[in-house]
Amino acid sequence: MHVVYPAVVAALLFSVGVYGVLARRNAILVLMSVELMLNAVNLNLVAFDVWLRDRLHGGQVLTLFVIVIAAAEVGVGLAIVLAVFRNRRTVDVDRLRDLGEPEPVGASPGEPEPVGGGPDGRAGDAA
């Protein structure tokens, strides 16, 4: 079998994953899309391992590593999603934007500092 077939399949799989990460709103689906991307990489690793006839089968070994780490990652990720859901009753990534920079209160950007306020006066707003 020519190496192009698994490579194209892996590329398609990866693209599906990217699309899922960028476009899906549900956090669990985003996690699943990440898994898709990882498995696309795994497919590449195995295919090129065979194609290159690597005597130590580094590709396959690395694939095992990736599977183990992906399992751990999914464990942690699902636990986080569960905790978020318990707190907020939602896992919609579009609405989870607490880490974003809030708009300054009562002043638009570029306005001069009030008297006595240093450059760190704004850090207080953000906190």
Place this chain on the structure above:
Amino acid sequence: MGLVALVVGLPFAGALIGIFAGRRAAPYLAVIPTGAALLISAWLAYAQAAAGPREATLTLVETGSVPISVSLGLDGLSALVGVLVTVVATAVQTYSIGYMRQEPRYASYAAFISLFTSAMLLVVHAADLLVLYVGWEVMGFCSYALIGHFWEDRANSRAAIKAFLVTRLGDVGFLFGIFVLGISAGSFRIGDVLAAVPAMSPGTLVAATLLLVAGVAGKSAQVPLHTWLPDAMAGPTPISALIHAATMVAAGIFIVARLYPAFVAAPPTLDLLAVLAALGMLGAALAALAADDLKRVLAYSTVSQLAYMAAGLAAGTRDGAVFHLLTHGAFKALLFLCAGAVIHAVGSNLMTDMGGLRRGLPVTFPAMTIGFAALMGLPPASGFFSKDVIIAVTEHTAGGEGAPLTIWIAWLVYGVALVTVAVTAAYSTRAWLRTFFGVRRPDLAAHEGPASMVVPIAVLAVPALLLGFAGLPFAGLRPDLPSSLLSVGASLAGAVVVWTAWRRDPESDPARVLGPLRPAAEQAFYVDRAYHALFVRPVAALARLTVRADDRVVDGAVRGSGRTAVGAGGLLRRLQAGNAQAYVTGVLAGVLIITVGVVVLR
């Protein structure tokens, strides 16, 4: 030579230890080193008469061009002035124990007097112009610290700053004068410089001596840099005695006497010195006649008497000028210490508050009478002899003999000197009458101060009365009969005018004899006001401009850059919206761009 170093070093050591020793030990640390320096100075003066001038060098500082020799010297001039300085300093230190006994900052005060004395002695004994300059500058600093001793009052610290700045203005010229002399002589040693004077070009000499005259005018309070001296009255009275009699103001005259050959070889400088002296002499005497503050009267009289010395130097009598420096040191110190006693008794500087004090002050009254007699130049007080020498020499110079002074300037100096004798007598008589005679304020219980104040007054009265006779053995210092008759006559005339005015109405101020001149004289001929308009206000305006430029331009740039950074941050803030998928999109876009860039551009 070790003894000379000891004379300079003892008061310095006293100052150094005294400032740390605390209040109780301070009087001893003040008086004992100064007194010891006095004894050594007297011995040196005695020994010098037999052994002749000497000089010793501690070390030679190689500077790459003209070397500086750290050296001290002793000759007739420095021995005499050294004795004067130490006598007055000892008297002032003793007097201060009584005068300042309730002063919490006495220790630093006494230490500064000691430092001041030490600096003046360094000026007197220095054998190198730059060593001399060190003492000269230390004196300027000490005068600042002492005039501003009562700095709690804003006016006093302003007076101190004024004294410092005005003398500093002269010092700049002085330093450059030293450079010109030292570089054209190839050495800063005074002996070498004086030896090189005949070989210097007239232009160099005139430039150097004119620059030196700037420093002399600053330190010796000559016109046009005299304005600091009357304001320096803000300091404690003993300081006035020290500054006016022995140290600061004597330094300027001393320098001219020290470098006299250089000045004689520069006739334009002598002409200038004579004109300045004539202006200061009469102007200050008239201002003294109008002033109401007793210390200001004495301050203006100092300016006037220093102008006599400068006139004497310009007219060609170095010995006469130094003679007058010595007698003036004695009687002016006496007058200031007496004025301190009077102010101590009355509690006010103004003569309006005084009157009829002769009964309450049995020591101060005769002592101050002696002082005023010496100031007026009445025989046999010391001032008569020394002043007469100067007047006689100016007369001879005006007659065309002696110093290379332009004839009309010599006549001007001679005429002004005679008129000033009369005015001096007038203001002395006025101060004497208004202080000790007339109606006594009923609520005033005047009494003498403690012994530490009375004894220095009594001791200083002796040289103030008798020092004049010391000049008799020397041919150049004997009174000249016609000119002395003329000056005593002028002096009596001035005294009589004031006395008749006072006799007619003892309640009012005899200064009214000035007539229409009086308002101008009270303001010291508006010199201060003119300086204020010409220099102080432009400088203050420049300072305000600088502050505004600093505020608007420099600070504006800083504030502006801060504002720009905040604004730019506001733009970046938009990207940080909290949507994790948007971030990932950005990362992916970046990766794509880089990848495409690498593939396409390689």
